[in-house]
Structure formats: structure tokens, C-alpha cells
Amino acid sequence: MKKLKVKGLILKKKEVGEANLLITIFSQEYGKLVGMAYGIRKSKKRNVASLNPLNIVEMLITEKNNYHIIDETETIKVFNNITKNIEKLEIALYILDSVEKIYDLSYENHIFFDKILEILDYIDGIKSMTEEYKYYIGVSFLRRIMIEHGIYDKMELKEILGERLGKVYDNLVKINGENSNNLEKIQNELKKYSKALKRITYFFEKYININLQVNLEIKKFVVEGI
Template structure:
């Protein structure tokens, strides 16, 4: 039986003498892994339509075992994005996170459109500016929104222990508590890290706005490094 998917190709892995396994995030079935038979042969035409960071219509024949790709039509090659090394690094890092936290064969249209919007917005930024901070803040916005869509949203309005509204003081992030601790409650807690007040503001903005609106944000390297540290702590707790 043949199936047609609208997909975003995340990665590829060589197997056998001339084959590849592709990981694709699709509108219809979420994350899938399918086989590209013979795509590594010198004259294989299909390989050029299956490069990572490509949006395509994918045709898959399903029988026993893994589905096999029978055709692919590129809908967006994201050429501007592929030419920008800073953006490429961010995109493939984001793909890696998505693969770790999203299960296979689970339709999730919200995540699909979130990912598509991120790629389109990242391409616009890569064409307009060389400012790495803007590219990093967009990536972080996508990742915080992705975690929220996957059910890993955390509290950024009030202390997760006492419930009081957060003040402009020294606050802390706790991955185990899935949120922010005020200075008083943090005294008896282990495994916490400082979260800057600007970082809290950014996360609130991320969660309340569409990706396309995040391209307007500006941040300095200190803000970005603190947000990256918070993201790293949370991801390590999620995937451990």
C-alpha cells in the first residue's frame, strides 16, 4: 500500500551497500523512519530530493517491515538556510532535540507547523542578517515552544514551591521542579541554577507568541548564554 506524506527531512543514515534510512517529520504521521533503497548508487536520482533540511512530498510503499520511499517531490529546498553555517548549526541541533523527545508514528500537526514556521523564519533571518544572536534567540524560542507542545512546559510566572509571583530578585531554575524558585525557597533546594530576570522575560515572550514574531527580538550574548544553560539543564533532566 502506498502513502503520501508532507514531510521535513531531519536526517539520513547509510545502511547496507547502497541504501539509507531517513528520519522525516510528517504532517500526517509525525516522526517516521523510512528506507531509501539504492539511493547511494551513482545514478540514483531520488537522493537529491531527500537531503536533510528539505521540505518534500514523500511517497512510501508499506508492506512488512520498514516502509520504502518510492518518490519525492521537493516543495521547499530552503536554499538560503543551507548557505548559512550559523543557522545550519542551530537547525541540526534543534532537529536532534526533536528526535529525542518526540516518539515515532504519532501525528502531531502542531509540532509539524511549529517546525515548519521555525525553518521559514530562520531562513528569513539568515538572508537578512549575519547577527548570530538573532539566530540563537529564534532557536531558543523554538525549543522552548517545542518542549511546551511536547508536554514539558514549566512555570515562569510564580515560584513553583510557595506559589508567590516572581519578583525582580535573584531567582533560580530547577529542572526537577519544572520551574522557577524564588530566592527564599531556593535556599533548601539542590540542583538549581541562577536564571536571570531577562531570561524569564524572554521565556514568557517565547511561550505567548508565534515563531514569526520572535524574529523581531534582540538579545545580548549574556542573555543567550543563560537561556542556553537553562535549556541544557531541562533537556538533561527530560532525556536522562
């Protein structure tokens, strides 16, 4: 039995019994972990809200035979602006669901952990988000997943998308790069590519789902399609 001090992002919570919570966390130190917070829903001393998905927390965890018990929690950051905006919340929850599905327990990758927090910080910080830009962030996130799993070759990327959508994707990246300091202009430009953005998202999802044996589905998180 040992004690772990963990900093991480809450991906998922599930009520167990009358008072317990089963928590999935993507941690900086140990990768993805699942732990039980016993009695927390009835405790007057422990803050149950600290274990809401999207929170960044520090935890003290007891590990015994690969089983984790969450003893203490402290909230480090809450993405308040994401929770107040439906477009932001949809894509943020999609990112959490994707990380939870893709990465195995104890998968450790400091760079990817920092990248996820960077993406969420960005979403939280921008003033507004159109539906098209929501899909663009989704596409960029899926591309990052592909890079993490060895898909660097642009020719391979075009094989996934096909020639026409491959050219559209290149144009989308160019629009974002040339207007990196003008979010309003980027979002206005992306309105021309509503249907294409949706199709690119689904092609990337299909490729990842087949190769990683998962089931990513942005449609489950988007209230209204483009």
C-alpha cells in the first residue's frame, strides 16, 4: 500500500451506492487512473463538487493492488467560462470523452497532458465560439490524437480524407495560421466550410475508431449539427 499525490483532469464520475463516487482522472504523473471516493456524497467535510468533470484537481490517493482510493481532493482550476457556454461545453465534453476512451489505464504522457490543458484553457479563454469553430477545434484535437499515434505523413492524411477534402483541410489550416491573432476573422472564414468541417471530423473519427478500436462520436455531444 502506498500514497500517491496526483494532479489531474477529471474525465468522468459515476455514482456508486448512496454515498460513493467512482472517478476517472487523467493525471500528469500516472496517466489515466480510476479511483473510488468513499462516502463523499454524504460528507460535510469533503467537497463533492471538486470531482466534477472538467475540474483540475490535486488528490491524495491510496493505492493497493492496483486499486485506488481517493482520500483527499483540492480543486486547482475550474473552467467556468466553458460551463456557461453551450458551444464550448459540447466540444470540451467531447474531448474528455475521447481521452477517456482512447487512453489505457496508467498511460503516461506529460506532453499530451499539458496539451489537453492548453486546449481547454484556450476554449475557456476565448470570447465566443461559432459552431464551425467548434468543429475546427474538434478536427484539430483529432489530428493531435493521430500525431500521438504516429500519423505524421501528409500524404497519408490525404488518403484518409480524399483529394477534395484534403485540399479543404489544407486551406483550413492556412486560414487559421494566417489569422492567428484575429479569431473573429477565422470564425467568419470558417462559415464557408460548415459541411466540409463536419465531414472531415467524421473521417478522422472513423480512422481513429478503426485503428484504435474505440467509438468516438461527436454527434453525441453536439446539440445541433451545422
